[in-house]
Amino acid sequence: VLVQVTKEVLLHALYPVLKAVAAHSPLPILSGIHIQADADGLVLTASNSSMAITCRIPQETGILTLQQPGRIVVTARYFYEIVRKLNPGVITLMGEDSFLLTLQSGGTQIRLCGMDPVEFPLPPSVEGQPVFTFRVPNGVLKSAIKQVATVAATSENRPVLTGVCLEYKEASLCLTATDGVRFATCTLRVARVMSSEAVTVVVPGKNLQEAVKLLAGEDGVTEITLTANRIRLQTPTVQIQSAVIDGRYPVLHSIIPRDYRCEIMVDTLILVNAFEIATILASADIVRIVVNAGKMELLSHIAEIGDSVDEIPLQEMNGEDFQLSVNGKYILDILRCLDTESVRMQFTGPLSPLVIQPVNDLTTSLFLITPVRTSH
Amino acid sequence: VLVQVTKEVLLHALYPVLKAVAAHSPLPILSGIHIQADADGLVLTASNSSMAITCRIPQETGILTLQQPGRIVVTARYFYEIVRKLNPGVITLMGEDSFLLTLQSGGTQIRLCGMDPVEFPLPPSVEGQPVFTFRVPNGVLKSAIKQVATVAATSENRPVLTGVCLEYKEASLCLTATDGVRFATCTLRVARVMSSEAVTVVVPGKNLQEAVKLLAGEDGVTEITLTANRIRLQTPTVQIQSAVIDGRYPVLHSIIPRDYRCEIMVDTLILVNAFEIATILASADIVRIVVNAGKMELLSHIAEIGDSVDEIPLQEMNGEDFQLSVNGKYILDILRCLDTESVRMQFTGPLSPLVIQPVNDLTTSLFLITPVRTSH
Numbered sequence: 001v002l003v004q005v006t007k008e009v010l011l012h013a014l015y016p017v018l019k020a021v022a023a024h025s026p027l028p029i030l031s032g033i034h035i036q037a038d039a040d041g042l043v044l045t046a047s048n049s050s051m052a053i054t055c056r057i058p059q060e061t062g063i064l065t066l067q068q069p070g071r072i073v074v075t076a077r078y079f080y081e082i083v084r085k086l087n088p089g090v091i092t093l094m095g096e097d098s099f100l101l102t103l104q105s106g107g108t109q110i111r112l113c114g115m116d117p118v119e120f121p122l123p124p125s126v127e128g129q130p131v132f133t134f135r136v137p138n139g140v141l142k143s144a145i146k147q148v149a150t151v152a153a154t155s156e157n158r159p160v161l162t163g164v165c166l167e168y169k170e171a172s173l174c175l176t177a178t179d180g181v182r183f184a185t186c187t188l189r190v191a192r193v194m195s196s197e198a199v200t201v202v203v204p205g206k207n208l209q210e211a212v213k214l215l216a217g218e219d220g221v222t223e224i225t226l227t228a229n230r231i232r233l234q235t236p237t238v239q240i241q242s243a244v245i246d247g248r249y250p251v252l253h254s255i256i257p258r259d260y261r262c263e264i265m266v267d268t269l270i271l272v273n274a275f276e277i278a279t280i281l282a283s284a285d286i287v288r289i290v291v292n293a294g295k296m297e298l299l300s301h302i303a304e305i306g307d308s309v310d311e312i313p314l315q316e317m318n319g320e321d322f323q324l325s326v327n328g329k330y331i332l333d334i335l336r337c338l339d340t341e342s343v344r345m346q347f348t349g350p351l352s353p354l355v356i357q358p359v360n361d362l363t364t365s366l367f368l369i370t371p372v373r374t375s376h
Numbered sequence: 377v378l379v380q381v382t383k384e385v386l387l388h389a390l391y392p393v394l395k396a397v398a399a400h401s402p403l404p405i406l407s408g409i410h411i412q413a414d415a416d417g418l419v420l421t422a423s424n425s426s427m428a429i430t431c432r433i434p435q436e437t438g439i440l441t442l443q444q445p446g447r448i449v450v451t452a453r454y455f456y457e458i459v460r461k462l463n464p465g466v467i468t469l470m471g472e473d474s475f476l477l478t479l480q481s482g483g484t485q486i487r488l489c490g491m492d493p494v495e496f497p498l499p500p501s502v503e504g505q506p507v508f509t510f511r512v513p514n515g516v517l518k519s520a521i522k523q524v525a526t527v528a529a530t531s532e533n534r535p536v537l538t539g540v541c542l543e544y545k546e547a548s549l550c551l552t553a554t555d556g557v558r559f560a561t562c563t564l565r566v567a568r569v570m571s572s573e574a575v576t577v578v579v580p581g582k583n584l585q586e587a588v589k590l591l592a593g594e595d596g597v598t599e600i601t602l603t604a605n606r607i608r609l610q611t612p613t614v615q616i617q618s619a620v621i622d623g624r625y626p627v628l629h630s631i632i633p634r635d636y637r638c639e640i641m642v643d644t645l646i647l648v649n650a651f652e653i654a655t656i657l658a659s660a661d662i663v664r665i666v667v668n669a670g671k672m673e674l675l676s677h678i679a680e681i682g683d684s685v686d687e688i689p690l691q692e693m694n695g696e697d698f699q700l701s702v703n704g705k706y707i708l709d710i711l712r713c714l715d716t717e718s719v720r721m722q723f724t725g726p727l728s729p730l731v732i733q734p735v736n737d738l739t740t741s742l743f744l745i746t747p748v749r750t751s752h
Contacts, residue, residue: 280458
């Protein structure tokens with residue numbers, strides 16, 4: 001291998017890949033970065049047991065010289081630290097064999113021991129399997145994943161609930177997640193589907209959240225490929241592959257209440273700010289919502305510390321007065337994901353879930369949050 | 377108490393004071409902020425066992441209404457979180473008695489339980505004691521403290537070494553610190569001394585480092601007052617008081633070598649960058665310095681990971697070739713504090729300290745670092 005590439009281009013390609021480096025793996029090879037030079041350019045890959053990220057530097061944009069193809073695996077942490085600290089400008093990467101990479105920049109020469117590239121778990125090709133491929137604009141995809149993945153369970157008690165369920169059916173993709181207290185669902189229309197059959201996969205929520213951060217500008221388009229056991233997100237330069245979670249995802253859409261006893265509409269930013277203040281002085285994060293005589297109040301308190309009352313103007317109200325308590329932090333996670341100016345809330349009963357919906361969203365999303373029983 | 381003040385002014389005064397709030401004190405009162413409204417304005421004070429910080433909001437600049445004097449102590453963490461989250465604009469602080477503070481802003485009303493202000497350890501007045509007062513430009517003071525405090529010991533094995541020794545004598549102030557491996561000293565001329573006798577105090581290094589962050593722009597002047605058991609730094613709005621460390625500070629100036637065998641001058645930024653790279657691949661942080669035939673090289677390695685060689689151009693060299701090993705992180709702490717473009721290093725022998733001096737500094741500072749013995 002002999003490649004010359006500028007520090008800036010190399011770093012830019014390294015950042016996304018680092019997200020998939022296994023932090024504390026017993027397998028040393030998983031702490032590595034697979035660097036491959038071929039006729040098309042330089043390809044960096046990292047892979048942990050659940051996710052693989054590949055970033056390509058095309059020959060025409062970033063590579064100054066590419067004399068020989070080849071590949072090597074070096075420890076990601078050291079490689080990144082070194083590239084980051086080298087002076088701006090051209091870095092020469094040289095590998096006489098697969099087990100020694102030399103980096104040269106100005107008066108600095110660094111040699112890094114390599115690992116056997118044959119041992120590196122490159123992401124499998126999806127070709128040859130029944131696949132479903134469709135394309136989604138980044139803006140819509142980011143918003144949908146952000147909203148739904150935030151309520152996926154973090155505890156491993158029921159592993160399937162740490163995932164987001166992706167269900168493709170009739171030209172639309174439905175994302176669903178729940179942690180037992182909260183439920184989120186979002187449906188988006190998708191275009192150019194290469195297969196028309198229905199398919200359902202459950203993808204680890206935290207892999208989707210990492211993937212969202214790597215999707216470039218809102219204007220781009222991401223190609224999503226689903227197979228029976230993998231999901232692949234492909235952008236022009238970055239490819240993210242995630243394993244799926246085995247196990248049956250519970251059927252949850254029947255829990256969405258059909259009727260409400262009161263519906264209100266509130267400014268999203270005002271509501272987020274009010275819950276942030278209320279949660280500061282909220283014992284066990286419990287915040288009481290009181291809707292009464294056309295206005296909404298949030299109440300909270302911590303014994304011997306203090307209490308807080310916040311009045312929020314209602315944009316609309318239809319139905320009866322109500323009050324119930326919710327976990328302030330749980331509802332904030334949801335409200336902070338909303339991209340719309342206003343939010344709609346439906347009270348469906350003192351012990352039934354509160355329904356939260358963004359108003360005028362590009363997607364069709366809906367959240368439920370189960371009230372906290374209190375002695376009020 | 378009834379005070380009206382804008383959120384922005386209140387937050388600006390709160391930030392510096394928070395540095396002195398005791399994080400994990402068994403005494404609840406030390407987790408509080410003492411808020412005092414008097415004829416001159418609003419005064420916020422926090423105090424831990426070693427340091428007290430006071431910030432004044434003068435009546436003319438920040439207070440919109442001040443109807444009644446009074447004082448109250450509330451938990452700093454909650455008070456800060458609440459003020460930070462309140463909407464921009466006017467906040468009304470009301471206290472009917474010393475044990476309940478009400479904050480009102482727009483539709484938000486928050487009540488915080490107070491603690492007995494009589495129990496709060498307000499910093500003692502320095503009047504009536506023999507004091508030494510002098511004024512130092514902020515730029516010079518910041519640079520001197522930053523340089524010297526960085527080598528104060530962090531381990532409590534010998535408590536006196538966690539301090540910086542401040543010695544006033546003959547119109548100059550000498551700061552000294554050491555951790556056993558490194559030694560730093562800096563002398564600055566001081567003006568307008570109110571007493572001409574000599575005085576020596578040892579001030580906790582970390583208090584001085586916090587104090588430096590609170591000194592505003594380089595152009596200002598700080599008034600320093602030393603008494604037998606306290607130091608006070610006074611700027612127009614912030615006052616920092618620190619306790620001193622008991623115990624005799626060792627006499628160290630005799631360890632500064634008088635002769636050298638080689639003296640080199642190097643660009644500071646290039647040297648910092650080279651040590652940063654060398655330290656990445658440095659086993660036990662050991663970096664070898666080789667000065668040979670008019671050039672300098674830094675060498676380091678970690679077994680089974682890799683090695684690094686970095687060549688650094690010399691601006692000047694007088695004397696014989698040399699090589700020795702140092703702790704790369706220890707020398708970086710020193711080099712990063714230097715404000716000058718060039719740095720001078722003197723080799724005084726293979727087992728003697730390396731002398732490091734900034735070139736053309738406003739202050740007169742000097743560092744020593746003891747070499748690491750290696751099997752080279």
